[in-house]
Amino acid sequence: MTKLLVIMGSGETTPTMIKPxxxxxxxLPDDARAVLLDTPYGFQLNADEISARAAGYFAQSVGRTVDVVSWRRAPAPGLDRERALAALRGASWIFAGPGSPTYALRQWRDTELPALLVQTDVLVFASAAALTLGSHTIPVYEIYKAGADPRWEPGLNLFEQLTGVPAVVIPHYDNAEGGHHDTRFCYLGEPRLAQLERELPADTVIIGIDEHTALVCDLDARTATVLGNGTLTLRRQGRSTVYPTGTVLALPTAERKGTFFAEEMKEGHLPNTGDVLGRGGVPHARGAAGTDGGAGTVGGGERGADIVGGSGGVAVAxxxxxxxxxAEARFSAALAERDVDGCVAAVLELEQAITDWGADTLTSDSGEHAHGLLRGMIVRLGALAGRADPTPLLTPLVEALIGLREQAREQRDWAAADRVRDALGAASIALRDTPDGPVWLHTP
Incomplete structure (x- = not known):
């Protein structure tokens, strides 16, 4: 049975989620098999590219080899189907992410696959895949892109099966791509979510997970931890409670079945009952044998609030x-100070960010925006180089020529001294003799 259920609101292949x-x-043990399930985006013509980018992200940024298991359409009975099922049975970590939740459900429902998902040690579902975990699923593309009337589709209900909590999972909860129109709640907006919420059973909790945020459910320790850049929102019957990153909440136990978040939402504050850990704790990830240990602690004893993403302790955009x-702001500040090294560092920082975010599957204009800024920074850097003070480069040559002039003057070779002075003047070097010796200035 699954021991860790990890749900990501978005950013599953970006720098923000590297550390989680x-x-x-x-x-997991070093030899544990990790697989990526390609179903949610299996209908896309660039599915191979998405798989390759995701596998590259895990290999290069996370440091783990991930095998792709292809289930783009439910395979017909036969060798291909059995190979895919065998790969999933042998996996300790299964990941699925972007695409269409309804497409994925059509390929998964009424197959062996849902039963296999809840047998892996660690199940990581993000974005579109996360939507399938609840009792009901939002048909995102159909509503937001094609104009279908708001409705629910039946979900896999794996969240309740694993945690005992009747729930609907909504990633991209704080989405703001719409700008002047409401695209929160995975592109539904408040009016549509309120309409759909009234159709849910009264005890169903809406679990809203912000973008670049994760909810880690330790099914042995019976805890749920919020990690990442955003927050967790629990909503039921129109009322919401928001939990910041680092919060650790209790999952129901046999003695406290079905009370997940109920009292907390009623009171409208952070939970403080005896079996709710509050902020700062970190859940345990059990190994295959179900034992705890140093290697089986998510975060290695760090505070949950510190597990924000990236490859180190520095917060990631x-x-x-x-x-x-x-990066552009840092470049502009360096440019104002004529700090060439600072400008170059900002350019390299932006180029690295573009590389780091190359595996992001979220469709947006961020890539075009970043490349535009990068090109502009390079042009401005070139202009700065044209206006840069050449004094440091000229000094050795000018001082050598001045030395030759001084030697000519000492030898009373006035013609040679004048030739050196005239050559310096032609190069916009103004020379002035003083009681302390000659001084010069570049006069472009």
């Missing part, structure tokens, strides 16, 4: 656009 991925995978804007 590393922490979770570190809980939530989007490529944000990273690009930050």
């Amino acid at each position: 991925h590393r922490q979770v995978l570190a809980a 939530a989007t490529l656009r944000e990273a690009a804007d930050e």
